[in-house]
Amino acid sequence: MTAGRPPEATGRSRSVLLEAPHRMRLVTGEIPRPGHGEALVRVSAAGICGSDRELYEGTRPEGFRTYPIVPGHEWSGIVSATGPGVDPSLAGAPVVGEGYRNCQACDRCREGDTNLCTTGYDETGFTRPGAFADHLVLPARLLHPLPPGTDLRSAALLEPAAVAVAAVLRASVQPGERVAVVGGGTLGLLAVQVLATYSPAELLVVEPRAGRAGLARESRATGLSTPDEAAALAPSFDAVVETAGVQGSARAAAQMLRRGGRLVLAGIPGGTPEGLPPSLIVERQLAIGSVFGMPSAAWVQAVRMFRAGLLRPGLLISHELELEDFDKALRLVAGTHDADGAEVGKVLLCPRSV
Numbered sequence: 001m002t003a004g005r006p007p008e009a010t011g012r013s014r015s016v017l018l019e020a021p022h023r024m025r026l027v028t029g030e031i032p033r034p035g036h037g038e039a040l041v042r043v044s045a046a047g048i049c050g051s052d053r054e055l056y057e058g059t060r061p062e063g064f065r066t067y068p069i070v071p072g073h074e075w076s077g078i079v080s081a082t083g084p085g086v087d088p089s090l091a092g093a094p095v096v097g098e099g100y101r102n103c104q105a106c107d108r109c110r111e112g113d114t115n116l117c118t119t120g121y122d123e124t125g126f127t128r129p130g131a132f133a134d135h136l137v138l139p140a141r142l143l144h145p146l147p148p149g150t151d152l153r154s155a156a157l158l159e160p161a162a163v164a165v166a167a168v169l170r171a172s173v174q175p176g177e178r179v180a181v182v183g184g185g186t187l188g189l190l191a192v193q194v195l196a197t198y199s200p201a202e203l204l205v206v207e208p209r210a211g212r213a214g215l216a217r218e219s220r221a222t223g224l225s226t227p228d229e230a231a232a233l234a235p236s237f238d239a240v241v242e243t244a245g246v247q248g249s250a251r252a253a254a255q256m257l258r259r260g261g262r263l264v265l266a267g268i269p270g271g272t273p274e275g276l277p278p279s280l281i282v283e284r285q286l287a288i289g290s291v292f293g294m295p296s297a298a299w300v301q302a303v304r305m306f307r308a309g310l311l312r313p314g315l316l317i318s319h320e321l322e323l324e325d326f327d328k329a330l331r332l333v334a335g336t337h338d339a340d341g342a343e344v345g346k347v348l349l350c351p352r353s354v
Helices: 050-057 160-173 185-198 209-219 227-231 249-255 278-283 296-308 323-332
Strands: 012-020 023-030 038-048 076-084 094-097 135-139 141-146 178-182 202-206 223-225 237-242 259-264 289-291 317-321 345-349
Touching: 012 323, 023 237, 023 323, 050 323, 076 135, 076 160, 135 185, 141 296, 160 185, 160 237, 160 259, 160 289, 160 296, 178 185, 178 249, 185 202, 185 209, 185 237, 202 227, 209 223, 223 227, 227 259, 237 249, 237 278, 249 259, 249 278, 317 323
Parallel strands: 178 202, 178 237, 202 223, 237 259, 259 289, 317 345
Antiparallel strands: 012 023, 038 076, 038 135, 038 345, 076 094, 094 141
């Protein structure tokens, strides 16, 4: 692809189109126009996560994806235009945005559970065009403005940070408690950063990759244990947040809890469900909770913490690639190390001039 003027100058916009599982290509078209109540965002960075890989592989459950689709649900950008009915002063603002298109009228939405809207699942990057593109159009009501000069690389991780906030709120953690996070990936370490603000007496990360220990410490964990090491610990944790989403991780997380402890499941394991033994739950009187995405309230809290400097998601970024390198980015996400042996953390697609 040859160098030239940015898409705004040429009136063209690129996007990564996933036509069907394993069939992706870069397409170019007119810059989309925002309709009534909508805003046009010039994408600065878009994160790639496991669910994007599932979308590519065709393993994401039916009902939670549409083909063809432009993926990309973790993103940040700058508002470049507003449609009718939107405050024009929003143009030029750095923003992130919620993905769920909720109705705001059903009982779940009115109760604040906007992620559980009863009109059905509808989310940017899965059923609506996402942010693996130069531009993104979405309802302006879903945007969260950020201060001028915000690091938009880091801000692209506010979507998984909002999931982490939702999980921590469900865990009802109190200062001085012993807390563990099972899984040292992006979601797990963001949960650690959120939990650290509650001043726990212990904040343990359970993760098989020893190379994540440094990031765990920078995220303010008090230690990192392998799953085998964690299995040998006494069941003494007040709360455990499970983010790994692999076979056996939910049961292992439950076994770390003291009697009367609290478990929140944020990871979704594939394959045959492992199940949590009812005897383990009942005999210890465990409180089991879960999160599916995040409600608007968790977004507000995540953005507030980011603006206050309490969240440092940029620590977790390992690779930044241009939009046309989406295929390489997907390969990176599928592994643990790149061709040079460096560990793969959060991978960003950063649209630049074409």
